[in-house]
Amino acid sequence: MPESSTVEPQVLDHECDGIREYDNALPGWWTFLFWACILFSPLYIVYYHIGVGPSIYLELDDEMAAAAEAQLAQLGPMPVDVSTILGVAADPKKLLIGRSMFRTNCSVCHAADGGGNAGPNLCDDTYINIRSPLDFFRVMHDGVVPKGMPAWSPRYNNTQLVVLAGYVASLRGGTPAAPKAAQGDLKPAAWSTFLTPSTSTLEAPK
Amino acid sequence: MSSPATSTRAFTDAPDRPATGVLERFSYDDAIARMFMIATVVWGIVGLLVGVLIAAQLADPRFNLGLEWTSFGRLRPLHTNAVIFAFAGNGVFLAVYYSTQRLLKTRMFSDFLSRLHFWCWQLIIVSAALTLPFGATQGKEYAELEWPIDIAVVFTWVVFAVNLFGTIAKRRERHLYVAIWFYIATVVAIAVLYIFNNLVVPAGWLHSYSIYAGTQDAFMQWWYGHNAVAFFLTTPFLGLMYYFLPKAAERPVFSYRLSIVHFWTIVFLYVWAGPHHLHYTALPAWASTLGMLFSIMLWMPSWGGMINGLLTLRGAWHRVPTDPVLKFFVVAITFYGMSTFEGPLLSVKSVNALSHYTDWTIAHVHAGALGWVGFMIFGMVYWLAPRLFQTPLAKPKWATTHFWIATIGILLYIIAIYWTGLTQGLMWRAFDSQGQLQYPDWLESITPLIPFYWIRVVGGSLYLFGALMCGLNLLLTWNARPKVYEIPVYEAARLNATYREPAIAGSTLPKNSVVEFARTLDVFSQMRWHRKWEGLATLFTVLVAVAIVTASLFEIVPLFLRKGDTVRIDSVTPYTPLELVGRDVYISEGCMNCHSQMIRPLRAEIERYGEYSKPGEFVNDHPFLWGSRRIGPDLARVGRKLPSPNWHVRHFNNPTDTSPGSIMPRYTHLLEKPLDLGELTASLKAMQTLGVEYTNAEIENASITARAQAKLIADIVVVEGGPTGVEERKVVALIAYLMRLGTDISKPTAPIVATPTAAATGGTP
Structure with missing residues (x-):
């Protein structure tokens, strides 16, 4: 012992x-x-x-509000128009945001590099529903529900959708690893041709 | 006092023996202990083997073997059930049957009940192995067994209880030793927990629905699930420790008072802790808080067991280097201490926000299961084998080798999985400088884990190899057994009916210098008053039951009565018949073993999955399917994210086709097997019984409605360029269910599929 x-x-x-x-x-x-x-x-x-301690929901609200505010400050005003959408491609920070949104939500069908899988290839020159860059916004906002494309308007506000539209527009002409065969019969002109003063602003949906 | 027969051993030192008492002769039933010992080791090897297989499946999905019966979702419940109920269960029964007889100086109440217990339990295990891989499951963790098997479990448990309490009733040792307290708590608590969590409405022989829905079902499940850990993997093992450790160490137990305090606090506090499995879910915040606070309060009671274990070894530590039994016990108790510190830590809400749904939980569980439960069992088996087979252990050195191999195995396993858990948890919540998810692609959080999943396979294999060594060692020892086992006959007196507990000694504190209250407190804290309870087995059992039931009701009653906690959402309607069939497929395939359906109110989750889940979304979910681990992504809102049926068809056919690098098994059988609506009417009727709002007309027309919806989905598949004929296949129901998930709260004006019958009857489709 x-x-x-x-x-x-x-x-x-x-x-x-x-x-x-x-x-x-x-x-x-x-x-x-x-x-x-x-x-x-x-x-x-x-x-x-x-007492005064915050609930998890209050903490969440604060965090979400702060994040939204930071993003708005980062992005500045993002009206729903062609020049803003196409302007995303010129801003690496906005592109990064768009890329992240894309990889969170879209790559499951369109592949991480936009080459298409269940959804169409977004890198080639043919489109199913896109006549102008504004249509990216419209399709994301309303979806093409019968064809499997969900509407993202409940999830994202217009500012966010403009960034995402700009990112997807920037994918055109890319070289994906496994490109899906071309779909659709719309062949819009090069995006730069849409940047004319005559291009009207789409009325922003609520 | 000693008997003339040489093989007769008399107990001479019991203080309450009447001087003139008649000695009764008896022997112990060691044959039943031998049976349970063999079952423990055999099922242990089986359970570990399945564990290694499913570990390999996560490292490389080809180990799913391409068969529907061997996919991860089907085998994971088989692994958990085998390890908990077959390995640990038989180990507990071995400990109880061996030690109870000796601690109470009597043979078991009935040899017949002992054998009935043994064979029924083995039959239950076999029936689990014959149902779980075939997809017959209730869908709740560790409560997967379908209702006919549940009835067999309850029957067997009653047999066990009658046998144990019968033995207690005819005991020749007045005071119940602490090991018996823990056995009593086990028997009482498991009966209550098992019955109330397994209440179901059958919809077929191997098909049923939990009577609870959504939030309440989740609560009941984790009230049960957590206390299965408490009362199946903790209390009986503490009882086991209190018998076999002082026996093996040949040292007195460190503190009788600590035994009393930590026993009662464990029994009362553990029951409250279940909701810590549901932090940040749709469970009401007050329940979540209680789960956390009681888990923190449990820390010290749990450590009471660890202290009493480790400090009992004082004076025996010099034997640890040479005695494999003590080695196993020391490491087991150390793991117990680690796990019961980690448990309260993980129950803290902010820690849980990181750890939940990750491998951290899996590592925690395996530290407990492999370290504490497994090592206690192996230590006990090595101590018992020479005694039960009445010959020295065939290969004593193998036992030491087993110890080292298994210890290295555990360390490899848990370190690898702690790493993956932490990695994945941090990746899920990481934001980049733009305020976006840094790892938005799910598979980015999977591929870095794969090397560590291989390390886990190695660690698990080492542990399995050790168990095989143990099995072989037992076989060799058994082979060297005597032709006829010696059955010693013991003598002891019957309990004296006129026995009176001696008066408790008063306080030794000086009378004049302290107040009388301090003297009372002093006597109370000496705990000698507890000795009386130990002599009153019925009172003791009632007190245990009262502690468990009271603690349960404090949470259950408000959870079921407070209407404000589950705010109804008008747009949430019952599943369509086809979706219900799909939900059954989801449960049967065990999808919830890898996919959660619960988006927590955390920014990273909302960014990844969408709006956080609300209690009102689950009111029709019998059972709830929130899951506990995300090996795949959360599916609570998958219907909003992936409304493309052909994507699902392709994904089930070959997940890597749509998601390169995915570790999900292929589900080709869903695309081959026909859509089976045979149990649909029974299912809907069962749901109606449970209060889900299906009209009789909807139930009558269910097949037509289901076929119509299947056709609509199949048409979209074709439009999307997929295969034809999907409406005839099982997969269509699962797709219908997945496309519905999470869509109700943002439902457009009309549901996706408007059914003619629903319109005619005015019901909601």
């Missing part, structure tokens, strides 16, 4: 199948931590459920 005889604890006088038990007291640090954990509970409840 490592203990000296003076600290050797008392063995209780009962036994069970030869097993005996010491009468050691609860370790002090154990008792302290146990009470500390118990006392933490009312404090937590009072602060978060009765």
